[in-house]
Amino acid sequence: MLRGGKVGLRARHMDDIPVLRTELYDDVVNGSRADGRPWRPITPGQEDSRLAVDDKEQSHVPFSVVELDGGALVGTATLWSIDNHNRSAHIGLGLLPSARGKGYGTDVVAVLCHYGFVVRGMQRLQIETLSDNAAMLRSAERNGFVREGVLRSSAWVLGEFLDEVLLGLLVQDWKPDSKPDLKPDLKG
């Protein structure tokens, strides 16, 4: 497990999947805002590409996020589109509604930066988020991400085109000392 100050990132367990599906993806509004693809219902028991893990897929590393205090599941975190030639990758995360606004998102971004820069040797990490997602923008900026541009009308969300903000962080600009005391524990 990778540990931040408040949350840990561990492997996806089978019994995480129904909880994440119900809390994050069955919600049409959250699902539509968090995923570039159109929302559609997933039949329980069917493999869901947003949540099922394919360990052979090298460019996509999904984690489940848990509270360090007690181990409760609180969300998902992903390092995706990992490009080992250009040494860049994207960050994605989603927290259960009851877990938002407690500093966990900021902590998850810190842990994903540690995983991306230290464990995977990335040089650049990137986030795209809707321009009205204040909590995601702040979680990224608190970790040193800078706004690099606005992708105008790039996201079709529930009947309208919305802008997305592109944020980036380079390893030389990352200041892990100001982040939670990360103690990567790779036991699983």
Ligand SMILES: CC(C)(COP(=O)(O)OP(=O)(O)OC[C@H]1O[C@@H](n2cnc3c(N)ncnc32)[C@H](O)[C@@H]1OP(=O)(O)O)[C@@H](O)C(=O)NCCC(=O)NCCS
């Ligand atoms: C976006 C998300 C990951 C942020 O995580 P979080 O735990 O809620 O955020 P934090 O508690 O770490 O807050 C980060 C900052 O945003 C601020 N913030 C939190 N919720 C906010 C809100 N609804 N509106 C405005 N600011 C907010 C906090 O005050 C904090 O600012 P500070 O550092 O100046 O104190 C989480 O809200 C979430 O999962 N949302 C739904 C899915 C989603 O949008 N995923 C991202 C897709 S790109």
